[in-house]
Amino acid sequence: MSRSSHQAAYHGVVTLQRGEDMQVMQISHSVSGGSTSEQLTKLTGQGARIVREDHPLDCVHTGHRLLQLGAALGAGECGVAEYYRFDVSEGERIAGRQAVRIRVEPLDMYRYGYLMELDRETGLLLKSSTLGRGDLVLERFQFANLSYGSPMPSSADVEVTHEVLGHPLPDSAMSAEDLQGGWSVDWLPRGFVLTEAESATASGRRTFTDGLAAFSVFLEPLSREIRSGEGIAREGSTLSYTRGLSLGGQPVLVTVIGEVPVNTARMVADSVRWAR
Incomplete structure (x- = not known):
């Protein structure tokens, strides 16, 4: 999941629900040479577009590095499994893609739980619910449609905001x-x-x-x-x-x-x- 969100080229429409508020967004993630670019366009409300350009493909931020243990697994490190319990089961069909469901339960009171649906073929996150106490859904993200490959055509005119993406310490976490x-x-x-x-x-x-x-x-x-x-x-x-x-x-x-x-x-x- 962590790798596919960065390395795969895809575009689609997603919904983000927070309580009674529902936002609809168009997202396009492209990969060219050694860098990635991403465009997020709000289709509801006043509308806005955020563009992130030329993110190095080999730059792995701290959060992703904590998930991508790699060889460290063989050394007995558990990574986030020290703080969460994971359960994997058959998922539902999301945006026309068959999913694998991962339930993530916190092992202490200091963090939330998650219910994730990942594309069985690519590992891309298709749906995620953030769960509070008593499995109360605090927030839900979900693809309504999804295509892999070429970027999505631009949507209607909206205000454009360019975000400068920093790369703090790409090789190690700070102490x-x-x-x-x-x-x-x-x-x-x-x-x-x-x-x-x-x-x-x-x-x-x-x-x-x-x-x-x-x-x-x-x-x-x-x-x-x-x-x-x-x-x-x-x-x-x-x-x-x-x-x-x-x-x-x-x-x-x-x-x-x-x-x-x-x-x-x-x-x-x-x-x-x-x-x-």
């Missing part, structure tokens, strides 16, 4: 020692590793992933203290958690945004410290 000064996150759920960090010492972002889920931590120094409390907003499986803290006498605003339960975000925010 806390890679950060010179500034601040750090002292507690993470098992299996999450640092993948990206801004270099600013007093503010910036840290991004973490376990291969399936990801979240970012933002820190903003404040000119004055704010009233104690926390702010929580959810959209599907994505949570935004914000609270004010005092670090070494400096009032700061800490925000955690990502695909984790609120208790995880709260514990991560509480562990933010000035780096020693």
